[in-house]
Structures are given as C-alpha cells and as structure tokens.
Amino acid sequence: MDLHDVARGRGSRERAMAPVTGPTMTVGIWSDMLYPADRQRQIAEILRTRDVPMDSVEIDSPQGHDAFLINSDQLAELIEQLLSTAAKASL
Template sequence: EDYLYYQGESLVKRFDANSYLYISRAMDLYDVSEGYPSLEAALRRLRSKALFIGIRSDFLFPPAHVRWLANQVRLVGGDSTYVELDSPHGHDAFLKEWGQMTNALTI
C-alpha cells in the first residue's frame, strides 16, 4: 500500500492530470483490428516474434487476456511466447521485478 501511495505522489508531481486522461482514453479506445475485417486479419500481418508478458496480480491487463492474445497470434500462424510473472505489484511489476523481466526478455 505504501508503494501505491509513493507512486501516486510521484505521478502527481511529474504528470499533468489532463495528459493522463488523454492517454488513458487512448488506451481504452485503441483497437488493433481497426481497418481490418477482423482481429485475426490484423494479427496475420505480424511478422516479428511477439513476447507477451502477463502479471498474475495485474488488474489493468489481466493475465488471462494477455495469454489469450498470445494464443490468437499463434492461431493465425504467428510466433508468440507467453510468460507470466508472479508479483504483488500488479501492473507496475514491470518496473519492480527486474530479475523476472530480464529472464522473460532473454527467452
């Protein structure tokens, strides 16, 4: 809980609230399949390897959704890997769990 308060205070000092609203809205509205007939059609265009990292305690991007997307890439012939981190830090685990992140990135 102290960690969350610290992060909140830090964010307030360096980030304009209106900017945060616009970024948050852009994330909510982004649709990778826009302009394509389906999500599958959009994912078929992926030519690079894709690494999907889920975090067990992440409520912003639940690991089940991340795992599902990695599987969708594989189903259309893409090269995707799914790794799941175990951390109490939720979505911010990518900032706190350097060891686990490094291991995931070297797969």
C-alpha cells in the same frame, strides 16, 4: 493509460495482430488490472492460431501493473530470451 485497446480503430484483436509475423512474447501479470493476464493469453492464442512463433509467460506477482518495474530483472531475462529467439530466426 488504462483505456488502451489494441483493437481500437482496427476492428478486432485478430485484425490488429494480423501484421505480426516474427517471434513474439506476451507477458501477463496475474494481478495487473490495467492489462489483465487473460487479455495477454487471448493475444497469444490469436498469434498461435496463425502459427506465429510465440511464447507466453505469466508473472506471479502481487504487485499489479507495477510488477514490470519491481520485477525488472525477471522481465529483462524474458526480453533477452525473445531477442535471442528473434536473432536466431533471422539467420
């Protein structure tokens, strides 16, 4: 699981993110060592430079990668926000 790289087989993160055009949100957790928050910020910046509708959130949790399980209520709110944004964009 810790070997995932969105750019693997695609040449670069920029190339991997090229098909993304709809509302997007990156969520980083400052203490996550498997998917570091700085990588989420890099992906967000790539999308912003292409004018993709973008939100970027960093969760303040000492729980590391498990924060997505422990802070599930916070993540659910973020997902609801993204889905609402996407629904409005499709009208």
